Amino acid sequence: MSEFERKNTTDHHKPTNIEREKVGRISGIVSKTVLLICVLAGLTACSPAVYHVNLKFEPTGQILKPEKSGPDFPVTVAMFNDIRKVDDTLVLGRVTTLNGDRIPILPRYKKATEAVTTCVREYLFNSGYNVSKDMPGWDLKEETIGKDRGRILIGGNIDELEIVCEKSFPAKTYQAKIKLTFVFANVPDKRIFYRSSVENSNSLQDVSFSEELLEKQINAVLSDALGSMFNDPKMKKIIEEGAQGKK
Helix, strand or coil: CCHHHHHHHHCCCCCCHHHHHHHHHHHHHHHHHHHHHHHHHHHCCCCCCCEEECCCCCCCCCCCCCCCCCCCCEEEECECEECCCCCCCCCCEEEECCCCCEEEEEECCCCHHHHHHHHHHHHHHHCCCEECCCCCECCCCHHHCCCCCCCEEEEEEEEEEEEEEECCCCCEEEEEEEEEEEEEEECCCCEEEEEEEEEEEEEEEECCCCHHHHHHHHHHHHHHHHHHHHCCHHHHHHHHHHHCCCC
């Protein structure tokens, strides 16, 4: 073998610094591109056809306990009427995705009317009231007050109840709101003695999304609204005076 052949079989090309930097830049671009594709794929992955939340009472503060064992007269909570101005009262809100889809949010176990009524009953029971197990229907008129509804009948309307979420990037925006109207009646006298309404709302921004966060926001506005209505000594006095009947 000649000297020329020996030289060409033993010498190897070594990359220059410029070549190494070029390869590094290309690798970095490829890695970032792959990462971006993965992120976008995760964000735009197939979403479920519907989300669910469990409407329930979640105490956020101290419940005002009546003195002793609570009022000795029976209280009946009528099924609340859903008068929300929406196309479908089963829907509690929607989640808007990055590609513009609007996915409905439905109650997991109870419709809004039954869930709100149950929460009112639970709040009053925890406050020491003698709450009937019945949840009759009532159109909030004096002439339709049933005689077998205890001493006090509490009914009302669901004027607003909504939870919405916008899946922006990187943060997601949650917004919940509620408005409830309450009507209190003395059953033996078939007389409405008090009307009132309560509103509440909240908002949250979070990088994560989950049904648990949807549920937490809507239950917070519901529970706080009930606290605003009943956790007040004046409300207790109004109910007790209303139960005394005509003077």
